[in-house]
Amino acid sequence: MSDKVQFIGCQRCGNCCRVEGHVRLRDADIARLAAFLQLSEPEFIQQYTEVARDRRSLVLKDQANNACIFLANNQCRVYVAKPLQCGGFPLRWHVPGWEKWCQGARVIPVTPNRKQVDTA
Numbered sequence: 396m397s398d399k400v401q402f403i404g405c406q407r408c409g410n411c412c413r414v415e416g417h418v419r420l421r422d423a424d425i426a427r428l429a430a431f432l433q434l435s436e437p438e439f440i441q442q443y444t445e446v447a448r449d450r451r452s453l454v455l456k457d458q459a460n461n462a463c464i465f466l467a468n469n470q471c472r473v474y475v476a477k478p479l480q481c482g483g484f485p486l487r488w489h490v491p492g493w494e495k496w497c498q499g500a501r502v503i504p505v506t507p508n509r510k511q512v513d514t515a
């Protein structure tokens with residue numbers, strides 16, 4: 396029986412901004428981020444994006460240490476305009492093992508009840 400994982404709220408640890416993987420951008424993300432940074436959309440695309448490995452979308456560039464390009468001093472520099480994908484973690488989507496590095500995750504051990512033990 397697997398343990399239960401609960402999300403108690405973002406603790407601002409920044410770990411989800413450092414995990415391996417793409418932050419895919421939709422058209423609305425690009426428009427919002429460009430406006431927030433006071434750039435034109437082509438300027439934003441040139442400076443902050445690259446083509447995903449699967450070539451299906453634009454994604455945010457990473458820093459050399461794999462952190463998101465917008466992570467600075469453990470804070471998101473574009474928090475109020477962040478991509479939809481970032482806002483969806485971890486309640487709308489997450490990756491296997493997320494509870495090991497997300498400081499907002501609480502693992503609740505599940506103990507089998509008497510009936511389950513008896514029938515095992």
Ligand code: SF4
Pocket residue numbers: 404405406407408409410411412484485496497498499500
């Ligand atoms: S890993 Fe979890 S607690 Fe840390 S910043 Fe991301 S959502 Fe918040």
